[in-house]
Amino acid sequence: MKSGDADFDNIGAIEFQDAVAELSFDFVDLSSGFYNIDKRLIYPARPDYLESRLQESLAVGLRHKNRLFIVSGRALMHDFEAIPDNIHIGICRDLIANPNFLQEVDDGCRNHSKCHYYSRGERHITCGRWPST
Known part of the structure; x- marks a missing residue:
């Protein structure tokens, strides 16, 4: 979870992600949408943003190899030949x-x-x- 403020997120985003990853769920669904001012969920579709959020999701999975993750949000657009065994594609x-x-x-x-x-x-x-x- 991130706030949208880059300075703030750079300080605590990884610690928060790690804390959520340690909760007792069977799977953690990693999805990088955000809410606008009208509380509507938005998933930016720019290729650079899609790649960035995929890499961030993979990094969370790599930090927690004993947990199961689902990568969602246009996940099938990527080549997943070499993803870790603990990461699954959301469809x-x-x-x-x-x-x-x-x-x-x-x-x-x-x-x-x-x-x-x-x-x-x-x-x-x-x-x-x-x-x-």
């Missing part, structure tokens, strides 16, 4: 967008940003590609 949005995603890996989430229902003021999850009928 929940892809499965929401296409329940047959595991057989049709090219047809998953198209980033319609409706999965985060709570930050959008909704009561349940929806999908921009597959609206409920």
Whole structure:
């Protein structure tokens, strides 16, 4: 978790990440979105930002080799041939967008940003590609 203030985050972000990684969950989901002033969750899509957050997530996993992590947020855009065994790829949005995603890996989430229902003021999850009928 980070505040968004670079000076502040450089002082305590790693310690906070390490403290969360030590909690008694089966998996820790590493996802680097942030909330804007209207409390809407945003995942920046610039390639440099995506690469930076992936490297930060991998660094957390490498510091805690005995814990299991899920890397989320456009994770399938990266080559994961050499990731550590304790890091797994999150595909929940892809499965929401296409329940047959595991057989049709090219047809998953198209980033319609409706999965985060709570930050959008909704009561349940929806999908921009597959609206409920």
